[in-house]
Amino acid sequence: MAEIETRLFRYFVALAENKHFGRTALSLGISTPTLSNQIKKLETQLHARLVARKGNTEIELTDVGARFLERARTVLREAAAAEAVARQAARGEVGRIAIGFMTIVPLFGLIDKFVRGFQKLHPGIEVSLKQAPTMSQITSVLQRDLDFGFVRKPNRYPHSLRGFVVCRRAMMLALHSDHPLAHHDRIHPSQLRSESFVNYSPELDVGFWKHIDVIGEAGQFTPRITARVKDAITVLACVSAGHGVAVVSEAFKNVNMPNVVYRDFSMKPPMAPTSLIHRSDESGPAALAFIKFMRQHAISEKQGSD
Numbered sequence: 001m002a003e004i005e006t007r008l009f010r011y012f013v014a015l016a017e018n019k020h021f022g023r024t025a026l027s028l029g030i031s032t033p034t035l036s037n038q039i040k041k042l043e044t045q046l047h048a049r050l051v052a053r054k055g056n057t058e059i060e061l062t063d064v065g066a067r068f069l070e071r072a073r074t075v076l077r078e079a080a081a082a083e084a085v086a087r088q089a090a091r092g093e094v095g096r097i098a099i100g101f102m103t104i105v106p107l108f109g110l111i112d113k114f115v116r117g118f119q120k121l122h123p124g125i126e127v128s129l130k131q132a133p134t135m136s137q138i139t140s141v142l143q144r145d146l147d148f149g150f151v152r153k154p155n156r157y158p159h160s161l162r163g164f165v166v167c168r169r170a171m172m173l174a175l176h177s178d179h180p181l182a183h184h185d186r187i188h189p190s191q192l193r194s195e196s197f198v199n200y201s202p203e204l205d206v207g208f209w210k211h212i213d214v215i216g217e218a219g220q221f222t223p224r225i226t227a228r229v230k231d232a233i234t235v236l237a238c239v240s241a242g243h244g245v246a247v248v249s250e251a252f253k254n255v256n257m258p259n260v261v262y263r264d265f266s267m268k269p270p271m272a273p274t275s276l277i278h279r280s281d282e283s284g285p286a287a288l289a290f291i292k293f294m295r296q297h298a299i300s301e302k303q304g305s306d
Contacts, residue, residue: 006079008042009072011035012050016069021057032057094124095286100137100149101129103232105274107251108167110150118293125286133231141277147287153273163277166298170269171211174236174252175245177261186266189219196226196244198235211247211270218267236260 011028015035018024025035043050050065061069085094105111115127130146137149138158150166157163173187181187197212216223227243229235235246236257249272253262276294278287 004042004045006075008038008045009075009079011038012042012065013069013072013076015039015051015059016061016065016072019059021059090285095284096126096128097147097284097286097290098128098130098145100132100140100146100151102134102137102150102152102274103131104249104251105150107249107254108169108274110167110274114166114294114297117297118290121293122286122289125289138277141279144279147278147282147284148290149277151275151277153275157277160280161277162280163275164295164298165273166276166294168271168273169249169251170264171247171272172250172253172265172269173245173263174239174248174260175263176239176242177259178242179245181263182261184263187263188266189215190221191219192223192245193219193221195224197223198227198229198238198244198246199225200235201228201230211272214270215247215265233257 011024014028015021015024018027021032021035025032028035030038039051046068048064048068049062050068051059052062053059099115101111111129115129119125119127130140132140132146132149134149134151134154137146137151138154138161140146141149142158142160151163153163153165173181173192175182181191184191192215199212212223212225227238229238232248232252233255235248236252236255238244239246240257240259242259247270248262250262276298278291282288282291
């Protein structure tokens, strides 16, 4: 059996409600003969009689027609809903996006500010979140497992990716509470000449080495990295265990790690930029809506944290 056009359902429902060919044709903006032919076409496709004519233009539904009317109305409602969803999706009002983030990002308040803020404006867009280090996020965005990533800003964005800074935060020193320097409010880099530093493992060290390097240059020494670990919490755990000091973002002050204290540098501290990355060929309406939202907020956030 040939598929029934939605238009035929609409004609039948209108006729069933008006019970009159002439009035129904007028409301549909077609001629009475055209409406009559379309109803006959529908009956032919269904191999069933739906209406019984009373005189030239009045009708009443057959038992089959009465049963079919309920289903026809359902078809029209679902078709209207599907059309509405498609139009909303095309406008970026509904859809789904997947966002990656570094462990530290929630400590900045970025998830609340950006993701929650975006969903308040776009409640029809579903957002899934996944914690991952910078390099894993870059790979996942390229492979389309993620749409976006909040990452440590690389020196250069990989081919096929674009990004922009969404915030900058000052770096500070994390050290054990029993460390002699813990009694100082501010620490000059030259005081760290003999210290052991804890840092991220090479594959995760995107941007952090240069922060330690800046401290070394300011103190006129070459930093000695004695431990490399895979995530931010482990960095603090190593500091807590007395394995060394670490240059970390000021956001870590929100992490209550036992035996770890945080101290500012007496010099102008290095700044850690966090970027939002996305594919350069992104065309999904929901994703484009998020990019537009983030670009508006990135300017304000950057100015407010420089």
